[in-house]
Amino acid sequence: MPFVDLTRAASHGAALTPRSGPVKRSGRLAVRAFRTEQREFLVEGPQGVREALAPPADGRVGPCLEVYASRAATDRHDDLRRAAADAAVAWTVVDDDVIAVLSDTVTPQGLVARCRFVDTSLAALLRRSPRLVAICADVRDPGNAGTVIRCADAAGADGVVLAGSSVDPYNPKTVRASVGSVFHLGLSMTPDVAEAVAAARAAGLSVLAADATADLDLDAADDTQLLELPTAWLFGNEAWGLPDTVRRLADRVVNVPIHGRAESLNLATAAALCLYASARSQRRAPG
């Protein structure tokens, strides 16, 4: 099995260092242009690496190409080492300074997986007859996008579309904030928000835009059975929301009610409330 110890102490001349070619190439995946060129990204930490190594439900080859692990992480996560062996994924033990090159965090947890891209085309995502999809329009903050992906997964959504000028799902902060959920649901990227909305509608989804200025609130929408329909929720940028032109593309615009005096909710929380309201309503609907 491809288990190799390439720490300086164990491997003498063959050790990987921060200056080794493979390490430098992997480290460059922190930059979007290199990711896009290679169609590969990095996943950090035990939970993310676990999800990267999980056998895909469809029996296909999983996304994980290689795991870099510190000696300490290798000792601590024997389950992951076995999962890598089962998936025929190389596990390379490296020194901490190598992990530091690959890590986006201040205190790395000693585990980084190099993975193939997992997104699909919007057409492919919509062909699977999804009942619940989140479309992020120009969501720029990597942590927010990752948290939306995690919440969408938790709510049982079938996919997340990162549309317009949204951050890409392979940004290290997005991957980390998703806590493995990038591997769980359909992910698509598309530069044109209007096209994404049109495609969702053509696939039979009701398009609901979440917007604080809407007259219809989420609880009232629930009362009208609107949320029972297969739905694509449209979420806007964290700072400026949805532009008029995009909001007008939706079938309905819905606000999450602010019952107290808070000025607003953050994007991921509002998304969670919308997606869970749809999930509850769809699950309760007769049939």
Add this chain to the structure above:
Amino acid sequence: MPFVDLTRAASHGAALTPRSGPVKRSGRLAVRAFRTEQREFLVEGPQGVREALAPPADGRVGPCLEVYASRAATDRHDDLRRAAADAAVAWTVVDDDVIAVLSDTVTPQGLVARCRFVDTSLAALLRRSPRLVAICADVRDPGNAGTVIRCADAAGADGVVLAGSSVDPYNPKTVRASVGSVFHLGLSMTPDVAEAVAAARAAGLSVLAADATADLDLDAADDTQLLELPTAWLFGNEAWGLPDTVRRLADRVVNVPIHGRAESLNLATAAALCLYASARSQRRAPG
């Protein structure tokens, strides 16, 4: 009105510098021990300063003691300068290096308010016959605690209790994550979680613990009218949840359902879903 320009350019010998006594004293409020001793804290950014300056509903003197502002922020936020004047709060224009001493952020927005503590005793909070309260048990992450406060405010909760070894609500990151909501609802701190639960129950609140291991899920709880009751929600630490001893204190333990394959939800999102479910149920209840 107490508007003074103490930048080096404007005030010559009287300028405030990072080494001036009042600046150093205010800067120390970043440390909990100094905050506790002074019973004062700092609020950063326009939204937080706006809420600090808003006249309290009960006609009492507001919490804001003083605003430090850069020249640029003073020019940009004339509305806040007028709010400070209306509230008879001193507005001091200072150089950017003074703001940097007072700011917790990498890119300060040029506005920092020094405020009096706004928390009340648990007894006082419960005397107001609250219908919805969040009790944080050992919530340590400052950003999470602030986001819970913001979500609780949005859901119309009457108060948030930071119990056990929870972070204090005046931590700069907590204040920032609350986006002004620390000024909107009742805040209490209490070292003993069991005491907080007992007091909530004695005040007529049903105590619901949010816990991923519970048999009863939030949607099912909603079906039983359980959520219509005046409720104190008990939320545990972000990493290890609620210890058995604390969970057992609750009337019921409720989980937020994970419909997809996400491993969990983050604390603030779970709290938002629970609090909004209660708000919806209470608002729909007859009478």
